[in-house]
Amino acid sequence: MHLTTLLLTLALAWPASLPSPPLAWPLGPPRPQIVRGWEPPAGPYAAGHRGLDLAAPVGAPVRAAASGVVTFAGRVAGRGVLTITLPDTGDPPLRTTYEPVDPLVTAGTKVTRGDPVATLAAPATGAAGSSGAAGSAHCAGSCLHWGLLRGDTYLNPLLLLRQGPSRLLPVTGQALFAGSGGGTRS
Template identity: 40%
Template structure:
C-alpha cells in the first residue's frame, strides 16, 4: 500500500477517500467482489471504473484504461481494466486508487447518501475503530 484511507472530518472536508495500491503500469485491475459496472468514463483527466456490489456498496478505481463497458457483470478476481500507464496518480510510483462508498444510515437507496469507507475493512485487513469508555468503571 502506498497511501492509506484518511476519513475527512466532514463529507466536504479534505481527506483521502480510498487507498492507493502499488501496481505496475498496464497491470490488471481485478474486481474485489462480484458486481456490475455502473460507470466507465472520464472524470476530469482520467478514466474511472465503478462497480456496484450486491450489498449496495460501490468500488471505484482510477486511473484505468480499457475498462469493461457499463452493464458488464463480474465476479471477484475478474480483470475489469488496466492501470493507465499515461497517468501517475501517486507522486513517486504508479498506483491504483480504490475508493469504496456505502449507503449512509437512513438513505433510501444505494445511489443516494453514499459515504466513503476504508476499502481495507472490506478485505478484513483492518478493523474498525472502537471507542471505549475510560474512568473508574473501566476494566481493561
C-alpha cells in the same frame, strides 16, 4: 494444554478454515503495497484521502475486488474511472471504484470477484488530471486508487477484506465470554 497455548493454536489454524472472503485485493498476487492509506475527511468537503493508493506499474491488470455490476466505465477529470456496484450490500448498495484505469468492461457488465476489469493507466497530468484523486498527486510512481462508497459516503476498502481472525489479546484472569463472569471478547 495451557489456555494461552490453546488460543494461539486456534488463531494459527483459523484462517485455513474460513471461506474465501467476499472481496479481494484488486491487484496482485502478491498483495500490493499500500502507498497511501485511508485518511477520512472531517467533513464532506474537507481534506483527506478517500480510499487506498496501491503501488503497481502502468499496464498492470486490475481485477474486480468483488462480484457485482459495472455501473460506470469512462473518464472523469481526464482519468479513466471504473465503478462496480455490489448487490445485496444494503440500501444504498456499496460501490467500489478504481482509477486511473483503462476499462476492459462496459457499464452493465456483470463481473465476478477476480475478473480482469481494467489495466492501470498512466497518472494524469496537466489541467485535466490535476484534481489529485490518484496518480502523480499521491504516488511517486504509478498507483491504483481504490475507493469504496455507500451513497455519497466514502468508506475504507480495507474494512471489507477479511485477513483472518480478530487479534487475540492476552488473557489476564478475565473470563473469556460475557456469560461466564463478565469478561469481554476481543
